Amino acid sequence: MNDDVWLIVPLFNEGAVIRDVVEDALQVFSNIVCVDDGSVDDSGAQAFAGGALVVRHPINLGQGAAIQTGLDYARAQQGSRYFVTFDSDGQHQAADALAMVNRLRSGDVDIVLGSRFLDDRTDVGPIKKVVLKVAVAFSNATTGVHLSDAHNGLRALNRVAARSLQIKQDRMAHASEIVEQIGKCGLRYAEYPVHIHYSDYSRNKGQSLLNSVNIMAELLYK
């Protein structure tokens, strides 16, 4: 069942939900690697108990670094052909990920990016929406890659895309960096409508909008 697909889950202090997230995703995908980014809670153990493989950073590096580690790990596994980056807090749906992989299987694109704005399933708050739209406009203007969403953590990659990406932005700026590299490497890309489930849990843990200032600074001063 989707044996050639690897789910890559960057994991940092999500011990409360990660086991459910992993068990849920295992209904659809048999290969899940959680990259425990130096969590101080029992995230790694919970992910393992849920049935995922766990790779553990000895120190906290950031989400971008965790995704790159997961990609490196999954690419080295026998038979791996497709790679999905998937959030650990339960806001992504395995069904969306499966649909994106199936889009890849048709062979005309290298990377499929999830977008919240292609349909009206996702309820994005008004302020967040404005910030995201500004980020999208900035990204489209600077990278030559035209998207409708920015900083959506759900992506599906084939081997060509997985090999081409070299994430050097350890923290949150990696999402913009990935888009930049899609443009530079000339990867064939497509967007796919996904539903982001904002629970109270993920809302509480989510990024502060002020973090967009950090992302801009990291992109400028790399």
Place this chain on the structure above:
Amino acid sequence: MWIKVLLLIALAIVFVLGLRAPRGARHLALRRMGMGAFVLFAGASVIFPEIWNAMANALGVGRGTDLLLYTLIVACLVYVASSYLRFRELEAKVTLLARRIALDEASAPVFPVPEEVPPGRDDNQQRPISGR
């Protein structure tokens, strides 16, 4: 008024330096020569403190101490920018090390996978992750 132009230029240089620092042995040599000149100048200004006043007058600054303060602020900014860059470089190295450790400790067996050259990328830019 010259001082305003000079200070603005210095600030612009600090900003750009932060964006893209020059590297390499030539640049390092220049930086060290600059450092040597700086020490010589510091010694000279201890022995002849009035040169600050002369320079200040030439640049249109009231007193030598004011000029010294301006220079100190610029020097401080240069230090911030260069140590930030060095910090980022160090961070990148730590990331590679930590990733290597994480992958080496991973429990599941890892098999080498033959790779083709990715589009738009040199082979020697590849990190040898799968080659074990």
